[in-house]
Amino acid sequence: MIDIVGKKWWYFLISGLVIIPGLLSLLVFGLRFSIDFTGGTLLEIQSSKINNSEDVRKIIQDNKIELSSLTKTGSDTYILRTKAIDNNQNVRLQADLSKKYGEVKELRYETVGPTIGSELAKKALMSLIVTSFMIVLYIAWSFRTVPKPYSSLKFGLCAIAALLHDAFVLIGLFSIFGYLFKVEVDSLFVTALLTVIGFSVHDTIVVFDRIRENLRRMPGKSFSFITNESIIQTMGRSLSTTFTVLLTLFSLLLFGGETIRWFVVALFIGFISGTYSSIFNAAPLLVLWEEKAGFHKQSG
Amino acid sequence: MKNPKHLLWLIIILTLLAVIIDLPKDYRINFSLGKLKIDQTISSPQLNINLGFLKINRDLNIKEGLDLSGGTHLVLQADMKDISSDKRDIALNSATEIISRRVNLYGVSEPIVQSAKAGGEYRIIVELPGVKNIDQAIELIGQTAQLDFREFKDSTASSFIIPTIDNTNTTGVTGKDLQKAQAEFDPQTGAPVVAFTMTDDGAKKFEAVTKKLLNKPLAIFLDEIPISWPTVNAVISKNGVISGNFTTQQTKQLTLQLNAGALPVPIKIVEQRNVGATLGRESVKKSLVAGVIGLLIVAVFMLLNYGFMGLISVVALIIYTLLSIAIFKLIPITLTLAGIAGFILSIGMAVDANILIFERMKEEERSGKSKKTAIELGFIRAWSSIKDSNISSLITCAVLYYFGTGMIRGFALTLAVGVLVSMFSAITVTETLLKNFYRDLNSNNK
Numbered sequence: 105m106i107d108i109v110g111k112k113w114w115y116f117l118i119s120g121l122v123i124i125p126g127l128l129s130l131l132v133f134g135l136r137f138s139i140d141f142t143g144g145t146l147l148e149i150q151s152s153k154i155n156n157s158e159d160v161r162k163i164i165q166d167n168k169i170e171l172s173s174l175t176k177t178g179s180d181t182y183i184l185r186t187k188a189i190d191n192n193q194n195v196r197l198q199a200d201l202s203k204k205y206g207e208v209k210e211l212r213y214e215t216v217g218p219t220i221g222s223e224l225a226k227k228a229l230m231s232l233i234v235t236s237f238m239i240v241l242y243i244a245w246s247f248r249t250v251p252k253p254y255s256s257l258k259f260g261l262c263a264i265a266a267l268l269h270d271a272f273v274l275i276g277l278f279s280i281f282g283y284l285f286k287v288e289v290d291s292l293f294v295t296a297l298l299t300v301i302g303f304s305v306h307d308t309i310v311v312f313d314r315i316r317e318n319l320r321r322m323p324g325k326s327f328s329f330i331t332n333e334s335i336i337q338t339m340g341r342s343l344s345t346t347f348t349v350l351l352t353l354f355s356l357l358l359f360g361g362e363t364i365r366w367f368v369v370a371l372f373i374g375f376i377s378g379t380y381s382s383i384f385n386a387a388p389l390l391v392l393w394e395e396k397a398g399f400h401k402q403s404g
Numbered sequence: 405m406k407n408p409k410h411l412l413w414l415i416i417i418l419t420l421l422a423v424i425i426d427l428p429k430d431y432r433i434n435f436s437l438g439k440l441k442i443d444q445t446i447s448s449p450q451l452n453i454n455l456g457f458l459k460i461n462r463d464l465n466i467k468e469g470l471d472l473s474g475g476t477h478l479v480l481q482a483d484m485k486d487i488s489s490d491k492r493d494i495a496l497n498s499a500t501e502i503i504s505r506r507v508n509l510y511g512v513s514e515p516i517v518q519s520a521k522a523g524g525e526y527r528i529i530v531e532l533p534g535v536k537n538i539d540q541a542i543e544l545i546g547q548t549a550q551l552d553f554r555e556f557k558d559s560t561a562s563s564f565i566i567p568t569i570d571n572t573n574t575t576g577v578t579g580k581d582l583q584k585a586q587a588e589f590d591p592q593t594g595a596p597v598v599a600f601t602m603t604d605d606g607a608k609k610f611e612a613v614t615k616k617l618l619n620k621p622l623a624i625f626l627d628e629i630p631i632s633w634p635t636v637n638a639v640i641s642k643n644g645v646i647s648g649n650f651t652t653q654q655t656k657q658l659t660l661q662l663n664a665g666a667l668p669v670p671i672k673i674v675e676q677r678n679v680g681a682t683l684g685r686e687s688v689k690k691s692l693v694a695g696v697i698g699l700l701i702v703a704v705f706m707l708l709n710y711g712f713m714g715l716i717s718v719v720a721l722i723i724y725t726l727l728s729i730a731i732f733k734l735i736p737i738t739l740t741l742a743g744i745a746g747f748i749l750s751i752g753m754a755v756d757a758n759i760l761i762f763e764r765m766k767e768e769e770r771s772g773k774s775k776k777t778a779i780e781l782g783f784i785r786a787w788s789s790i791k792d793s794n795i796s797s798l799i800t801c802a803v804l805y806y807f808g809t810g811m812i813r814g815f816a817l818t819l820a821v822g823v824l825v826s827m828f829s830a831i832t833v834t835e836t837l838l839k840n841f842y843r844d845l846n847s848n849n850k
Binding site for chain 2: 212235
């Protein structure tokens with residue numbers, strides 16, 4: 105019999121090994137927010153004649169545009185990030201660039217006002233809080249039949265702990281990615297984060313549901329035994345499901361194209377973390393809490 | 405509907421309906437089979453429902469989001485500081501309506517113009533698929549054309565004199581009196597003309613003016629530039645026609661300008677995005693390939709893992725895909741890149757319910773139950789976790805939809821449809837198929 109609950113501290117340690125570096129990176133480097141959050145302008149231009157990005161910088165400065173970054177993205181494509189500029193400023197800039205380099209193709213032009221950006225951040229945070237709150241409420245209600253002395257609220261809160269685990273794993277890793285690979289956090293990332301949260305709870309509930317059922321079926325056994333039993337029983341399903349989801353995500357990763365690559369990466373990481381946290385964190389945490397409460401001592 | 409045979413028929417009918425709805429538009433089938441030659445264009449049907457109170461009449465094409473079709477996305481903010489707080493909603497709505505009218509006249513296919521209130525801000529979101537030139541789009545939305553009907557100061561002037569602001573006086577009839585204008589063709593000469601309809605007030609004024617100017621030129625100015633000075637041939641009140649040496653392009657343009665009118669509130673652009681169409685098209689192709697491959701891999705996995713039951717779940721999965729696409733077309737849900745990703749993701753999640761049930765069956769069988777009992781218990785016992793887990797997913801979708809905009813909403817909606825349809829396909833469809841086609845279940849021994 106595999107003892108997962110007994111080795112819970114090991115599993116918490118593994119989670120910590122992923123989360124702590126991520127959080128440190130978050131504190132030191134923060135996240136690379138895209139213009140979706142910060143507001144600003146993103147310009148992608150293409151010209152084979154540009155041979156020195158310093159010249160481009162100068163043209164931008166001459167136009168009195170505050171440039172925050174200029175990145176070469178392909179053999180002849182460049183991405184410019186600037187403070188928000190309006191269309192007239194853009195037209196003038198394009199004209200100046202064309203004067204120097206001949207035809208300069210504008211591939212992308214996006215401007216987000218600063219208010220819109222901060223709204224997105226606020227909305228993302230609100231969605232996270234509201235989702236967590238609603239799910240705690242739902243679980244507390246749905247698990248109200250859990251036999252005494254166990255409380256359904258604890259089930260709900262432990263599901264949220266697993267949810268936060270996954271959120272931190274994802275945000276922390278993307279902070280590291282941002283530092284290493286210049287990966288930006290945009291509105292697609294927010295979508296990925298919230299999806300992962302939904303899945304995480306989905307997965308945790310499957311395990312908790314089995315605990316609820318087994319509590320009724322095995323009245324004499326200790327809580328930690330029942331929990332361990334439930335994790336083992338649902339393990340096959342958890343792995344199969346995650347495996348199929350990862351298969352579809354893998355297909356998206358390989359064939360889905362550049363634009364959604366990091367979105368898919370975020371989902372990929374999130375689903376692995378979601379499965380891990382529901383098996384190795386949520387349920388063992390519940391045991392820890394119930395044992396601390398002193399209702400049932402471990403008896404085997 | 406307890407009889408599995410009846411349910412089976414219901415599922416077959418639903419699936420066939422979904423297939424009809426899912427048919428692509430104007431898809432040409434052309435092949436020969438021995439002597440048989442087939443050359444036919446198939447197309448999804450038009451939706452024509454008329455139930456008195458409910459009128460639906462539209463095509464069943466998949467609506468593509470901007471990130472797929474390419475185009476321009478604008479967020480406009482209305483400056484409401486001069487408008488009293490109780491009139492702001494009305495001002496926003498009428499501004500939205502006017503912009504929507506301008507955009508429609510411009511001939512953009514399937515534009516989206518919607519008002520959005522966020523906190524204390526009043527915004528209008530404009531999506532123009534296929535429009536690459538942001539300047540053009542902004543001009544189109546921002547311009548306010550002033551229409552003015554003028555008469556010559558010298559009442560004997562003929563229509564050979566070019567009218568100017570100086571040699572004419574206003575008749576008092578302006579663009580405000582105009583209800584709508586429309587590009588048409590003269591029924592006699594076939595020349596492009598602009599037909600217009602006056603408001604009730606305008607009709608009275610216009611009647612008086614045309615009576616006065618009968619057989620004399622009436623000059624039409626747009627933004628202080630004369631566009632046409634036809635001779636009044638008859639007294640006109642409600643409906644009239646502006647003719648001149650117009651090309652079709654010009655009448656369209658003129659109609660556009662006439663309909664433009666003034667916006668009730670000043671607006672400014674707070675967000676603009678331009679997406680190249682090639683990027684989008686590439687993404688659709690890639691995502692489709694990814695979806696098909698994803699579906700295939702999942703199918704192989706289910707077959708290897710669960711054998712005959714896996715086969716049934718694959719059939720259920722195909723039905724799931726067909727039904728979901730039909731629902732996307734029916735609602736209709738605008739498909740974005742994130743939406744496609746959401747859908748492909750939901751394929752993975754759709755098999756989850758099946759996996760839950762099958763794993764449960766295996767377990768029950770291991771604990772010594774007969775195959776028949778195990779299958780029945782599998783459905784019953786897996787239900788509570790399927791229900792709870794899917795409801796929590798739906799909660800997430802609802803929150804995403806409520807707080808999100810545009811792309812995030814599309815994603816939430818596709819995922820929610822996926823979750824709901826998957827519950828039907830994984831439970832009802834799988835159970836029905838099993839009851840109808842699984843031999844062990846129909847014999848009572850073992």
